[in-house]
Amino acid sequence: MNVNSMTSFNGTSSKNIHLEASHSSNKTHSNRSRLKPLTNVNRTKTKPHRVTNQDLLNPCRSPYVKTNGTTCGLKEIMIGRCQEYQYVKRGLFLTNQPYIKNCTQLYEAFESAVRYKSYCNMNMSTYERYFDLALDGVHVINRAMFWSGTYTIAHAYGANGRNYVTLEDTLAAAMVDGLIWCGKENDTEGFDFFSCPYICKDNKWADFAFWGLASKTFAQLASGEIYVILNGSQANHRSAFRNNSYFASFELPNLRQNGTYRVTKVNVLVLHSPDGTVVERCGEKSLFDLEELVRSQGFDYACEDDPEELILIMCSNKWEARECQIARQALRQTWDIKLYGKSNSNRNSLSLIVFSCLFFIQYYSLKIISGSM
Template identity: 30%
Template sequence: MPLVEGVSLKLSLERWLIRHCGSWKAEGTPSFPGGGHCVDVGTRVGSQPSHCPGSSRGESTKLIKESWRGASGCRNQDCKKILNAFTSAFVSKDPCSITKEDYQPLINLVTQTVPCNKTLFWSRSKELAHQYSGIQNEMFTLEDTLLGYIADDLVWCGDPRTSEVKEEFCPYRNENCSSTATSVFWTVVSQKFAESACGTVYVMLNGSGTTAFSKASTFGSVEVFNLHPDRVHTLHAWVMHDIGGVSRDSCLGSSIKELKSIVNQRNISFLCQDDYRPARFVQCVRRPEDPACSTLM
């Protein structure tokens, strides 16, 4: 069974709990809005007061450990409930037999709400989508919300022989191990993220790959099918192409036509735009000398 090494999940969890589960108090005890639940109502994860240790996604292990030490002062019971609901989904269980129901207590405990017209999905364009949402603070990817921020780039699993959380040597998802703790988690939170979307929603796709839209992706297999037509009236696709790279697919391509058909069948309007200009500016920050960028000026 192929194995993957993880990074410090527990430290990341505690970092998140102390920073983002309500407002920060000087003594290190978060307070919780919403009457006992951890509620994220359009608040960007990763934007915390200056006296919180660390500052952004992707910080060093040293800063994560500092946050872990700070989190020891968290005495609100809901912090423990959230952590326990997460770990209980997979601890002491077969790492290849996790179910969506295992994560349901966590989903029920944490309420995620993104304002209408501000949801940004992505497929094979994670880096650019995050760069764009980081600049356009009104837009939210899944990783800008509470549960997405916890687990971004992390790997974890359980083992029937121990009650410990394993962060190293967890199995890859494959045909013999299709329900790993990590893959099922992302399926569940992606479904919830899509179900809560409203108004016009956006998806950033990669037109430099073989196909911009794939039904095998999380967006193509989970998110697009969990948009509620009574809440979402339009899906706006941005097909982005690498600066100086090859353009293999576009809004006129067959994969986008397939996406449009799926969306229209769900009674949701569809719009598509190649190389959305504001996102193109973000790409050009790193390649301002490229001819494709000079035409934007």
Template identity: 35%
Template sequence: MVRERSSHWNQKCRCLLLGLTVILILGAVVVFAAVILAGRRDPPAELPQWKGRGSTANLEEIILGRCFIYTRIVNPELRKDCLKIWETFKNAFVSKNPCNITEQDYQPLMELAAHPIQCNKTLLWSKTNELAHKYTKVQGNLLTLEDTLLGYMADGLTWCGSPSSSETNYQSCPHWRECANNPVSIYWKMASKTFAEAVCGVVHVMLNGSINHAFGNSSIFGSVEVHHLNPKKVHLMKIWVMHNIGEQPSDSCSGSSIKELKSIIEGKNITFSCEDDHRAVQLIQCVGQPEEPACRVCRTEF
């Protein structure tokens, strides 16, 4: 009887050991198979290669920093949540095709970051970027789009995302020639629209008369800002057509492009005026070329 019990116990032990061995072997096989399959997975999809430069390095830090500077120093009376602004800005383009960005993508940001603009204090510009901002910096009383929060945060920056990633694409972004509906172009169109809708009173405009068409329908000024001025808020547009010092003008207030602009503006029941080489702006140009005839000050000889 004792021998039968001992034999039975040994048989149970052998069965138990055999079962444990089988489990360990199966576990090892599963682990091995998992490792092999993991090694065979396709690598992460590479981001598309565009012809434009990638997003500006440290984009988040720059946007946040500029937002805090603007709301704490430039315009301390403005109460904005910069962290929320960054998240809203990022959500407009990450995880999306950078050639298929829409105005709706940026609408929440426009509403979040927009702020009131003082009447009679705005300067719109086209093809006069450097001169316009030199003038407003010295003059100190006119505001361009780049002097608003939306313009200040994004000026000079590049950004885009990719449908295959939830992060910003720092490798490359679409050049504007590759697709019109890229994140940067749509942003500036929306910011320009928001700015134009906010201006009131007298609006000043600086155009470049040293190119063939001082006013162009395809520019942001011609295609966006002009058409979103509110005639119930804006009563006068003052055009300044500026020319490079010492060069022959290519366009002027009497040119066909300015006449086209005048027709559009007066069609909106807004009064229109135009001046070639507004003297205050020309003096800014003369700082670098004081000996040019246009920069000489007439003196009375006694």
């Protein structure tokens, strides 16, 4: 959020601080005006860079050229992330592991799987050695969190492994999350730095070679109670649980049903976006099918719509939404009482009560109508 100090006309700062949600443009562009060059500045022309054959083979050489190919510095980034994960974040993820993994060995296992090889020749076994090395001895007990259509909120709720552990919080995934890579046959570099395909018409498994195996492996590491965050307000009325999702295809079928490290219960949390349409709730449509499927695998099942802590996270992203304004007013009044012993928002109390009554009348009217259908 932007914190804008309100300044009075006499030059003194006001005590009021206005909080407003950041606009999307603020994320990529500065709000400052561009500096105009002085008219009397001598501008010397820079010599144009001669594009050599080496540059054509690898755009990562100076000057850097942005492409849709393999991320420049892939090796250094992956090894650096591996070391940070183990030495800086060790307390979060590795409390039950007494030994350090060899980051260079992990990268070499990854590189040998992809370098000099065509992307469309990959399959679900391509990265097996990499995952075996990276996740050997790991078990996620009562903290594994899966998600579908709720990436941002799931990771905010998980707090980067402090509360719950997502796939992206594991070493194997953290080393490559957000990166692009693909091999290239008969090439001196062995990687394609210009363009990586995302779809292989003749081999659908190439598209799942890494993240499909990552999802499958993560599911096999989960034990005890697990958590699944789904979106009950999908665009175009899409189902919260879909048979072609990563969760349905790779994670749910690979949850352990037996042994010491088996899954005992699946807790589903269904979110509905502020000011968004409620497409389905617990026990309805695809969520009914999910419950049947989970119980058929021998797991206990529980489902909850919009837990309070997740409502707060959703409202932090859509503070001006109708439902969030009610929570905003109530929170402000409660906080004022904590600070000053009384609420300073009495002028808004009547409008808040009226707004709340109208909201709940509308809510229960819709509930009665839907229940009678």
